[in-house]
Amino acid sequence: xxxxxxxxxxxxxxxxxxxxxxxxxxxxxxxxxxxxxxxxxxxxxxxxxxxxxxxxxxxxxxxxxxxxxxxxxxxxxxxxxxxxxxxxxxxxxxxxxxxxxxxxxxxxxxxxxxxxxxxxxxxxxxxxxxxxxxxxxxxxxxxxxxxxxxxxxxxxxxxxxxxxxxxxxxxxxxxxxxxxxxxxxxxxxxxxxxxxxxxxxxxxxxxxxxxxxxxxxxxxxxxxxxxxxxxxxxxxxxxxxxxxxxxxxxxxxxxxxxxxxxxxxxxxxxxxxxxxxxxxxxxxxxxxxxxxxxxxxxxxxxxxxxxxxxxxxxxxxxxxxxxxxxxxxxxxxxxxxxxxxxxxxxxxxxxxxxxxxxxxxxx
Amino acid sequence: xxxxxxxxxxxxxxxxxxxxxxxxxxxxxxxxxxxxxxxxxxxxxxxxxxxxxxxxxxxxxxxxxxxxxxxxxxxxxxxxxxxxxxxxxxxxxxxxxxxxxxxxxxxxxxxxxxxxxxxxxxxxxxxxxxxxxxxxxxxxxxxxxxxxxxxxxxxxxxxxxxxxxxxxxxxxxxxxxxxxxxxxxxxxxxxxxxxxxxxxxxxxxxxxxxxxxxxxxxxxxxxxxxxxxxxxxxxxxxxxxxxxxxxxxxxxxxxxxxxxxxxxxxxxxxxxxxxxxxxxxxxxxxxxxxxxxxxxxxxxxxxxxxxxxxxxxxxxxxxxxxxxxxxxxxxxxxxxxxxxxxxxxxxxxxxxxxxxxxxxxxxxxxxxxxxxxxxxxxxxxxxxxxxxxxxxxxx
Numbered sequence: 001x002x003x004x005x006x007x008x009x010x011x012x013x014x015x016x017x018x019x020x021x022x023x024x025x026x027x028x029x030x031x032x033x034x035x036x037x038x039x040x041x042x043x044x045x046x047x048x049x050x051x052x053x054x055x056x057x058x059x060x061x062x063x064x065x066x067x068x069x070x071x072x073x074x075x076x077x078x079x080x081x082x083x084x085x086x087x088x089x090x091x092x093x094x095x096x097x098x099x100x101x102x103x104x105x106x107x108x109x110x111x112x113x114x115x116x117x118x119x120x121x122x123x124x125x126x127x128x129x130x131x132x133x134x135x136x137x138x139x140x141x142x143x144x145x146x147x148x149x150x151x152x153x154x155x156x157x158x159x160x161x162x163x164x165x166x167x168x169x170x171x172x173x174x175x176x177x178x179x180x181x182x183x184x185x186x187x188x189x190x191x192x193x194x195x196x197x198x199x200x201x202x203x204x205x206x207x208x209x210x211x212x213x214x215x216x217x218x219x220x221x222x223x224x225x226x227x228x229x230x231x232x233x234x235x236x237x238x239x240x241x242x243x244x245x246x247x248x249x250x251x252x253x254x255x256x257x258x259x260x261x262x263x264x265x266x267x268x269x270x271x272x273x274x275x276x277x278x279x280x281x282x283x284x285x286x287x288x289x290x291x292x293x294x295x296x297x298x299x300x301x302x303x304x305x306x307x308x309x310x311x312x313x314x315x316x317x318x319x320x321x322x323x324x325x326x327x328x329x330x331x332x333x334x335x336x337x338x339x340x341x342x343x344x345x346x347x348x349x350x351x352x353x354x355x356x357x358x359x360x361x362x363x
Numbered sequence: 364x365x366x367x368x369x370x371x372x373x374x375x376x377x378x379x380x381x382x383x384x385x386x387x388x389x390x391x392x393x394x395x396x397x398x399x400x401x402x403x404x405x406x407x408x409x410x411x412x413x414x415x416x417x418x419x420x421x422x423x424x425x426x427x428x429x430x431x432x433x434x435x436x437x438x439x440x441x442x443x444x445x446x447x448x449x450x451x452x453x454x455x456x457x458x459x460x461x462x463x464x465x466x467x468x469x470x471x472x473x474x475x476x477x478x479x480x481x482x483x484x485x486x487x488x489x490x491x492x493x494x495x496x497x498x499x500x501x502x503x504x505x506x507x508x509x510x511x512x513x514x515x516x517x518x519x520x521x522x523x524x525x526x527x528x529x530x531x532x533x534x535x536x537x538x539x540x541x542x543x544x545x546x547x548x549x550x551x552x553x554x555x556x557x558x559x560x561x562x563x564x565x566x567x568x569x570x571x572x573x574x575x576x577x578x579x580x581x582x583x584x585x586x587x588x589x590x591x592x593x594x595x596x597x598x599x600x601x602x603x604x605x606x607x608x609x610x611x612x613x614x615x616x617x618x619x620x621x622x623x624x625x626x627x628x629x630x631x632x633x634x635x636x637x638x639x640x641x642x643x644x645x646x647x648x649x650x651x652x653x654x655x656x657x658x659x660x661x662x663x664x665x666x667x668x669x670x671x672x673x674x675x676x677x678x679x680x681x682x683x684x685x686x687x688x689x690x691x692x693x694x695x696x697x698x699x700x701x702x703x704x705x706x707x708x709x710x711x712x713x714x715x716x717x718x719x720x721x722x723x724x725x726x727x728x729x730x731x732x733x734x735x736x737x738x739x740x741x742x743x744x745x746x747x748x749x750x751x752x753x754x755x756x757x758x
Binding site: 001003004005006008009010011012013014015016017018019020021022024025026027030034035037038039040050058060064065066067068069070071072073074075078081082087088089090091092093095097100118119120132134135136137138139140141142143146148149151152153155156159162163176179180181182183184186187215218219221244246248249252257259262272273274275276277278279280281291293294295315316317348349350 | 371372374375377378379380381382383384385386387389390397400404407408410411412413414415416417418423424425426433447449452453454455456457458459460461462463464465466469470472473474475478479480481482483485487492493498500501503504505507508510511512524526527529530531532533535538540541544547548551552555571572573574575576578579580586612613617618619638640641642645646648649666667668669670671672673675708709710
């Protein structure tokens with residue numbers, strides 16, 4: 001294939017057409033039974049069956065993916081879909097891959113073929129599904145940890161909960177490589193979020209040339225930034241800065257990165273669904289763990305500890321946040337052995353609602 | 364091609380979970396760009412910091428979004444990633460693919476870019492990772508001439524996303540994929556040409572299980588629901604019990620409204636007190652089914668924490684019919700956008716503007732009446748506004 005010339009490209013290009021219509025992408029059994037599904041059953045953590053009013057069945061094999069995929073690996077997946085799934089494939093909202101077939105005998109073969117290609121089956125039901133994550137050092141200017149590497153290390157450790165063992169309820173893990181959280185990980189059972197801990201360093205000469213001063217000042221949520229007229233730049237009140245990095249986003253010469261001090265926090269107990277207890281944010285469990293690539297053993301251990309304590313203490317169907325609600329946060333810190341620090345006590349937007357106003361609590 | 368030693372990244376090829384390092388190495392066999400991505404990433408692992416420059420405006424003619432500029436801060440050392448832009452390709456609703464159609468994209472991507480992808484990005488788009496500026500126009504022409512288009516980025520409508528819905532889920536109360544496609548097509552101009560104070564996201568879930576996390580990350584969360592009863596198949600309930608389910612503990616005792624009872628092997632539901640949370644239905648899908656009028660709740664405002672804290676979406680319209688051509692909904696959307704556009708400062712999401720301007724201002728502007736379903740509880744303080752029309756006894 002040769003590249004299109006400028007003229008060819010101009011002649012060929014279309015705009016505002018949107019994506020292909022989904023109806024062209026549906027396996028025949030899906031198209032036929034669209035809106036007429038009766039029930040489904042989880043067969044194993046890697047497979048399930050949906051049964052339609054018509055009696056038709058579709059078996060789904062779900063497999064792991066690192067989300068970052070080469071065209072070569074996607075082609076390998078498509079070949080499996082051609083062989084067993086009539087040439088159709090699907091991705092889930094958590095970046096797993098799904099192979100659908102009407103033949104039950106294909107399930108084992110799809111699992112084997114996917115495993116041989118490097119993509120093991122799992123992620124369905126009361127266990128751990130794929131870990132939603134961001135770009136990290138692979139592709140983002142704002143990242144203060146890597147995303148893919150941490151996810152790989154954590155998923156290797158909790159892998160049995162992906163492909164064979166179950167937990168009291170589904171447990172959603174996620175990772176954001178800075179507080180922008182482009183993966184919106186803030187309502188997860190356990191989320192890792194990368195943070196800064198030091199006031200940014202300002203390159204005044206560049207600020208003068210690259211940044212709009214009023215925009216930079218108004219970007220600060222704690223009003224820590226004020227003008228520095230002598231330098232035609234800005235200054236930062238260190239007592240007020242809480243290292244969100246929003247100033248860096250609007251003004252790149254305000255450098256917030258600090259490889260010695262950047263690291264990750266762990267937040268827990270959030271959920272999305274309205275089942276039982278409503279949707280809720282994840283809350284701070286561990287304020288800081290140093291970046292320790294390539295496999296971040298301290299973070300992996302911390303996630304494992306929280307997960308194991310939850311698995312031991314929770315009732316069936318109880319999500320991590322529901323378990324903490326039942327036992328209380330003071331008991332959560334006791335049971336997990338995680339130290340409670342000044343950083344755990346909110347002093348920002350939502351602080352007032354978090355202070356205890358009852359004489360009833362646990363030791 | 365330069366051969367990089369990657370002792371740190373090699374550690375991430377071990378273990379049962381699929382390795383992103385293997386993926387980069389696969390692409391690096393064919394692409395200098397992917398090879399230099401590997402080299403730069405190893406350096407990041409060594410130095411514990413990223414080496415990407417801050418943004419940069421690039422794109423295709425006539426669009427203001429869909430491509431996100433990315434440049435290495437070490438272009439001399441890693442020339443293959445000097446330009447390494449992201450191209451968002453709008454996914455088909457529901458993320459089903461015919462393999463041959465997807466191969467078309469892969470072939471083009473091997474020709475014009477690094478061969479690395481994200482399947483998918485957080486917005487739902489297919490993400491092509493690593494494109495040079497001069498490849499953007501020909502790639503765009505190739506992609507669009509084959510019936511695909513770019514997704515949204517910047518201060519624009521972001522690519523709408525949805526759960527699998529009626530395609531393969533018995534719980535879907537609305538046709539999520541159809542609505543997602545409808546909005547995507549109807550608002551192409553808003554999607555490709557950023558014209559707003561900030562981003563705006565639609566996410567559409569068929570029920571309150573919310574597999575697309577709409578309630579946490581969409582300015583407009585559409586969540587399917589119903590108004591009728593939950594039909595109970597008592598024979599199927601008995602089968603669950605026979606199969607080992609403790610119906611009392613797992614279903615009745617976990618119901619948040621206490622609207623269920625179980626005695627003599629029979630499950631009863633007081634539907635008037637059911638909040639339709641989906642717990643019982645999701646655990647006993649063969650026995651319980653939502654019936655009656657189907658539609659959606661519209662919730663507004665969720666976002667990630669930058670910068671004054673995360674928001675979950677708030678119930679604005681408790682129930683709306685959601686059937687083609689979706690006019691009632693899109694007319695509401697137009698009013699929502701108009702109010703937001705008129706009132707927001709730059710980089711202010713709609714949830715933040717509602718906090719600043721007040722919920723009443725928003726509800727009045729979009730013509731939605733106050734309803735008890737919109738709040739957990741009424742206000743506690745005695746400080747409330749009265750408008751002239753309230754004093755005149757109209758309200």
